[in-house]
Amino acid sequence: MSLNCMTIPTMSISGSTSKISTIGTLNNDFALYLIQGDFPKERYPKSKDAYEVIIVNSGNLDIEIDNQIHSLSKYSLAYLPPNSSFKIKSTDTRFRGYIMMFSNAFIESLQVPLAINKEKAFVRKSLSDDAHYSMNQTFMLIKDEISNQEHVFRKEKLSNLVSILFIDLLNVFVKNSNMFPGLSFSGESKRRTKLSKDFFSLLKEYSREQRQVGFYADKLCITPKYLTFLLKQSTGKSANEWITNAVISDAKHLLKNSGNSIKEVSYTLNFANQSFFGKYFKKMVGISPKDFQNSCAY
Structure with a gap:
């Protein structure tokens, strides 16, 4: 549905x-x-x-x-x-x-x-x-x-x-099995829940600096493949999707602020240059950062 x-x-x-x-x-x-x-x-x-x-x-x-x-x-x-x-x-x-x-x-x-x-x-x-x-x-x-x-x-x-x-x-x-069928929240399930929560804490702290799944997996002492697996299982989205969502959400917020140029936004989000940021943003959002910024002005 x-x-x-x-x-x-x-x-x-x-x-x-x-x-x-x-x-x-x-x-x-x-x-x-x-x-x-x-x-x-x-x-x-x-x-x-x-x-x-x-x-x-x-x-x-x-x-x-x-x-x-x-x-x-x-x-x-x-x-x-x-x-x-x-x-x-x-x-x-x-x-x-x-x-x-x-x-x-x-x-x-x-x-x-x-x-x-x-x-x-x-x-x-x-x-x-x-x-x-x-x-x-x-x-x-x-x-x-x-x-x-x-x-x-x-x-x-x-x-x-x-x-x-x-x-x-x-x-x-969290302990109600009717809400989470198939999850007992004991042993491995508790560990997975903690890893998911720790991932979101790390994402909040490092999303402007790190966009690689491997970085977060290393911080959690697990493999990138396992991190993607547990997030997909518990949230329906992969680690890369959550990272991209965080970066794009932050980028939109910064672009809406008229005091930030596109170059400044790309620098704040740790992109190599404005051109690379523009291509990344357009690929994920469907329009260029400039067009998005202009649309927010009306």
Whole structure:
């Protein structure tokens, strides 16, 4: 299943004891809703094309997922892939929660160390105080940023914040075999998970200096072939793809800054010369750095 975009419902419902409102959207890739009180169940925002995360901050929510009833209370959350079968059964007047919707393209753009299960819904009741605090802090930043229409790099900031949120989700569910079928996270699996996380840490530190898979493999004391294998298995992308994504993302960011010439960008990213950088960028993006920079000026 390939869902490049999603249909985003815009909600604005207010009553004496209920409220549903759209906090913000990002093209057809991301949407955030506030839901509180005993709202009309038939008006629940749902897109068959979207991945959804429901976070309960207070009160109670009864939800039916794949014909199974789940009672969610404070500090609970649920993850719903596209086309999942679910219904809101009941809420109370104290209920307050948030719903995030993501397109497949947005999910694929996230830099997380393990792949999210795209077919099976899951529920987590009563997060620990530490887990809830960490996720809630990130969530509040997402809430602020989705409302900030003026930021030039709004999409990039949101993508990074949601990546952090999903890493926290992975941390919560990492021992849940339903989320990661076939992975036990013991022995070799734990080692692979650590290697993946260490790779992304190294990539963040060295992507402007090193674009060779061998460099990162040497740092991790494994072969380039094995590094590519474990990343492909856990994330769906090869080591070279992740390196290229990091370099191109950084290049786009620098080119959008009018204070940086193409020559300066190529130097910052450690390319041999401007010509080599131009050929690399055009091969990966489809247009030249100059054309990309000009397109950002409008």
